[in-house]
Amino acid sequence: MNKETYHPAPETLHILRQAAQFFGTNPAYMVGGSVRDVLLHVPCTDWDIVTVGDTPRLARQLAHILGGHYAHMNDKACRITIKQNQQEVLLDISPLRGTTIEEDLRLRDFTINAIAIPLTEAVASLTHETALPLLDPLHGHADLLNRCLRAVDDATFRQDPLRMLRAVRFMQRYQLTIEPHTAWMLTRHASLLTHAAPERIHDELQAILHPPGGTARLRFLDDHDLLTTLIPEFI
Numbered sequence: 001m002n003k004e005t006y007h008p009a010p011e012t013l014h015i016l017r018q019a020a021q022f023f024g025t026n027p028a029y030m031v032g033g034s035v036r037d038v039l040l041h042v043p044c045t046d047w048d049i050v051t052v053g054d055t056p057r058l059a060r061q062l063a064h065i066l067g068g069h070y071a072h073m074n075d076k077a078c079r080i081t082i083k084q085n086q087q088e089v090l091l092d093i094s095p096l097r098g099t100t101i102e103e104d105l106r107l108r109d110f111t112i113n114a115i116a117i118p119l120t121e122a123v124a125s126l127t128h129e130t131a132l133p134l135l136d137p138l139h140g141h142a143d144l145l146n147r148c149l150r151a152v153d154d155a156t157f158r159q160d161p162l163r164m165l166r167a168v169r170f171m172q173r174y175q176l177t178i179e180p181h182t183a184w185m186l187t188r189h190a191s192l193l194t195h196a197a198p199e200r201i202h203d204e205l206q207a208i209l210h211p212p213g214g215t216a217r218l219r220f221l222d223d224h225d226l227l228t229t230l231i232p233e234f235i
Contacts (some may be wrong), residue, residue, distance in 0.1 A: 003128070007129060008126060011085070011089075012032050012083050013123070015089055016047065016119075016122070018065060018066060019091060022058075022062050022065055022124045025052060025111070026052065026058075027096070027101075028049055028118070028119040028120075028232075029117060029119055030048065030049060031047065031104070031115070031117075032048040033048055034048045035048065035132075035134070035185070036115065037143065039144055040160075040174060042174075045088065047089070047090065048092050048094065050101070051095070053095075056072055059080060059093040062080060062093070068081055068091075071084075076092040076095075077093065078093045079093075101116050105137055105138065106152060108169070109152060109156055109163045110150060110151060111139060111172065112149065114136075114201070115135065115139070115141060115153055116135040117134060118219070121133045138152060148178075148183060149176040150179045150182055151181075151185060154183075154185065157185055161198075162193070162196040162204060164192075164226060165196075165201065165208065166204060167186065168208050168220060168221060169208050172211060172213070175216050180230050186226065187224045187225050190225035190226050191225075193226060208221075
């Protein structure tokens with residue numbers, strides 16, 4: 001990959017370095033949106049880390065070391081919030097799903113979010129601005145370079161129907177093109193969207209429609225039967 005990557009602020013890099021030192025030989029990886037944003041040179045304040053072991057206990061210990069606030073979000077993640085100057089740095093610590101990082105990545109939503117880097121190596125690469133040693137079994141980096149949004153597999157939207165709205169949000173935010181099979185699956189599984197929690201649907205729709213160009217995204221939702229699933233009166 002191109003050696004030019006997003007370089008975090010020194011204070012943020014110090015936090016990531018402390019986290020890497022804390023986990024030590026315990027397997028820990030920078031994953032998901034954090035890796036995606038670094039590769040896209042997008043400023044990142046929300047860093048996703050997966051590890052093994054008792055994640056809540058580890059996250060509480062790390063929060064104490066960092067002088068941050070610990071919060072148990074759900075079974076999938078704990079959050080550490082560190083106030084830094086005029087902003088907050090968030091570390092979302094999640095348990096490894098499956099027995100290997102490759103298995104974990106294959107359970108994610110889109111290939112661009114299914115990339116990982118060993119945390120210690122990620123910090124070293126960001127510190128010295130060298131090439132990042134990507135773990136990329138689904139070729140998500142190539143999709144990023146091609147501005148292509150691709151579902152990890154055919155079960156992506158069945159496992160979590162809200163991912164259909166996330167696809168549209170990612171398309172808008174990162175100027176991506178949804179590849180044809182993934183677009184077909186949006187229409188195929190549109191009816192499942194009603195199974196998602198209403199508050200989560202509301203949040204995604206607000207993120208989709210608030211930026212300029214919302215009319216085009218409404219048309220996209222309609223073209224893939226997502227709008228009429230949410231508002232049957234439009235049929």
